[in-house]
Amino acid sequence: MSEDINENKTIQAQSSETISGGETGVAPDIDYVRPAELADQDLYHGHTFITKWVFCQDAKVIGVQYFLLATFTGIIGLILSWLMRLQLGFPGAAGFMTAEHYYQFVTMHGMIMVVYFLTALFLGGFGNYLIPLMTGARDMVFPYVNMVSFWMFFVAVGVLLASFFVPGGPTGSGWTLYPPQAILEGTPGSGMGIILMCVSLILFVAGFTMGGLNYLITILQARTRGMTLMRMPLTVWGIFTATVLAMLAFPALLVSALMMTLDKVLATSFFMPTILKAGEVLEYGGGTPILFQHLFWFFGHPEVYIVALPAFGIVSDLISVHSRKNIFGYRMMVWAIVVIGALSFFVWAHHMYVSGMHPWFGFFFATTTLIIAVPTAMKVYNWILTLWRGNIRLNTVMLWCLGFIVTFVNGGITGIFLGNVTVDVPLSDTYFVVAHFHMVMGIAPLMVIMGAVYHWFPLVAGRMLSEKLGKWHFWITFLGAYSIYFPMHYLGFIGVPRRYFEMYDSPYITSAVGMNQFISTSAFIVGAAQFILIYNIVVSLKIGKPAGKNPWQANSLEWLTPTVPPEHGNWGDKLPVVYRWPYDFSVPGAKEDFIPQTTPPSEVVETEVEKT
Amino acid sequence: MDEIKKEQTTTHKIGIYLWIWGLLFVLSFFSYMVDWYQFQGLLRWSLILIFMFLKAGLIMAFFMHLFWERYALVNVLLWPMTAIACFVGLMVAEGKYTLFSRLFYFFVEGGQ
């Protein structure tokens, strides 16, 4: 317990009051910031190895734990994707690959990458590490709950992976788990596999809710003095909005997973109509499969933004720092994030244009979907306008950002194809969709994750990553990934349906054999290139250049901790006080090209800095 | 722990709670009466919904203190309900459409 810290805090709060001097008749102090509303948070400091590194309540350690576990599952997802591509490019090359296995790999790859990798990595990993640091909090508001959150995630991953070893194997019903086929014979893993999947998802949602409450309340109620919402880095805004979406969207997933489990275990008929299977009428009757699709996509579409919004936020910060220029149109960026988040609850059925739902829904959802394109486009403009007239450091971090812009714009525009109801009809359920969502919520967020790793590794580890390896890593990944997914759109134009184990007996599809082999080869190379990063991290931990404080000359609070890497409690004796937004780069008249958030106005009176 | 720097919190008079309590009983009784007298159709629906929303409103506003909370909290809590409302509205339409197709195609009276 840190009783002594509390006392320090009180002294500090008092001193700032005396400075304010509003009532004493002296001219108001331009550095005045309201005193702290709340007493300093008291934290539980671990002393043993177990409480310090395993069941740890420090958000930073939890963040790293999330990061490592998510990466581990991500690597499993990567290996599954290799196996799939092997089958698609070179059918029969892997002797054990049956249709059952193929569909199981497709399903597990999808679910792992979307939920257990990207969601956990962005919100659990970056969220935990960065939120308290960037908002100037000592830790998350409920450290104990935060710890439980991670271990729930751990159990969820365990249950998920356990499904590989049960009779029948993991579920092979596609990551959307559509009933009736998800729980009927004829789909691999329709026994234990699907039950474990549902249980794992329910655990994940429960665990995530605990973490999510922490992120939200920390951002809303535990910011440091002077840190207004409009002075938060866009990273925090992205993670914040994504967490709100998660809190409101995961319930639909929870409910649909629960109902499907009941359909499977108790033979209820929520989603199951009368079904004839092998000449026998099953005991089900009266349910509607489309209801599941509505519930699933009521979760599923916000989920897309749960992955995308943190990426938007992080990339904004990286671009701004490394082009030494303020983010262009900060307010617009914040509003765009919030509006995208809010609208994402009104667009879900654009995944269902050809599902047989009420035909009139097409008008409603096409309109709402295309409205989202406007704030999204504004964000893109603002990123490139931030580059404009900047002073761009073309280091590894910036390369990832540029890669993100290219892939994201590409994937965003194919999104307009699929969101516009008529255009979607010929393209839906084809490889165009696969190419689109991999580009926009696979590769683009991955580019950001990589950029963020290169950017924040010096903070976490105190050492720099190798730039040379980083550049190799970037170019192989970017060019490789682009050459996987760009041509894949054309498979969709031809009309090749997705989720085909084999496709070569149709004449117009046969023409794509060469392309599939090319795509598969690229996929192997890109996947392998990711091990460059792991090598880079392992080596740099030992022999990397010491980073020192604030190696990128950034403004936001996480670089301004008294120690690097920051310790438990983040700020030593005194919480930072914030006077400005985190984007005061290249201010005319300033000595250096950056003004950290903690620099009081009195120190920069001679500059032309704008009040934020 | 965050102890809020404020004066001893003032609490509400007990009367307001008792009032709301009583009202909730009365409203519940009324909604029960809707069933008792077997009102049907639009009347039944509007009565059910009115009593339901009144009760929900009273509980939220007074028992959960939302009436006295600041607008920042109230708005954060209530706006997401528009997503629910949208979901409800669309699912009503969807349910009707499914029922319509089923009656239309699977029952002889409507045969195509």
Added chain:
Amino acid sequence: MSSDPKIEGYKFKPGYSGMAADTASDQTMFKGVHWGKAMMWIFLLSDTFIFSCFLISYMKGRGSTPEEWPNPSEVFALNAFGVPVPLLLIAIMTFVLITSSGTMALAVKYGYERNRKMCGWLILATALGGLTFVGMQVFEWSKLIHEGVRPWENPFGAAQFGSFFFMITGFHGTHVSIGVIFLFIYAYKTFAGHYDEGKRGWFTTMKGDYVEIEILGLYWHFVDLVWVFIFAFFYLW
């Protein structure tokens, strides 16, 4: 509470301009709202979405089945003095739950007045009300099961009736049961004076405070709130 809390250096404004000012200010957005209370509110918002999804599914499921839906006022009728009274048990359950909600509201009030005894007894009363509710629900379930209602079928009509009934009331009942457990724990903690002396929690090492009663109260009122909707949509529809 009724008047805005006093925060040094911060001037409260009323209404929407106050909302704008609160949102634009530093440190906290919900001025004077305890972390735990804010957390409970956001959690309840999330939980609202869970129950909404349940009820929406129920609505969609019921709306699209061509089979006859059992008439709840007959299914849930209870014989009193030889006469079937529609929804009798449900009416009593509603009465009990509202009663417990009222005692909870008063417990919160006395908690803030630091009236330990009164607060503790009221929490205990609330817990007993919750327990009665759960007991009656057990009775209702066993009665229906006895009559042949199962999650997958029932003798009265559409099979989905049983599915949705057991799932939704079961999920609500779970909420009530969890609430009852916590009510007993909090009653003990109140009587033991943990909130008066700021004793730290067993796991979370956070200092006790009477605000925790309000947080639990929010949860309990929410459970009541959900019941209002279930009552309207499941039993009266």
Added chain:
Amino acid sequence: MHVGFIFLAVIVGSILFHIFTPWYWTDIASNWGAMDDTITLTFWVGGGVFVAVCLFMVYCVFKFSYKEGRKAEYKPEDKRLEKILTWATTLGVAALLAPGLIVWNQYINVPKNALSIDVMAWQWGWQYRLPGEDGKLGSTKVENINDNNPFGIILEDTNGRDDVLIQSDVLHLKNNKPVKILLRSVDVLHNWYVPQFRAKMDAVPGTITYYWFEPNKVGEYEVLCAEYCGVGHYAMRGRVFVKNEEDYKNWIKEQETFSDLIARQKIIEFSETKLAKK
């Protein structure tokens, strides 16, 4: 410098790929040319934006890459520019949306003279039913499906008696005659999709979904299942022949109607009972 050139190469490469690609959509064989047009429109508008944004980015990389001592511009906001961009984007989006909605309206409103075809899907295959001379299909029920009644037609429904039953995965269509595809499934989701016709819709068990098109090119086409339906999904193919009127008439004459089937079964039953008596 090389960074800019590589990104430039990626953009130019993308354009060249599009121009020279041997992989593009199959020749259209239905009335849904409007769908291709909306795709083309979206392609040019979207592609234009993509190229413009990326080229601007490359320009920035060339022009503003790091130089010691140079200072970036300090300009947090430009209200006017942001306003212009917002409105321009909104306009562009609206221009893409409007044709989409118009064509969708055509898609969900079936012309009166369309021929209804019952497409029944199961794991993993298709069979078809055409209305007889009365132009009406009989109602069906999954529970009724058995060897004697492979389509589960409700016997009391007189509309079903003259329905033409095609118990194979080969369907013939009349050229230039709109058809309304009525999809049903007896087990899981399926999707009756012919790439050349562009249109598709899921077959959902427990209800009936529909879409329509008008084939306008004589030929043979392959039917693909476009909604994942279990391990046999990729093998769930069928064939469609679009024929001119005469060929179509000859084909349909050879097909069995439901009454034919019932009669045939009665004969079989009769002979079977006879045999049993002997």
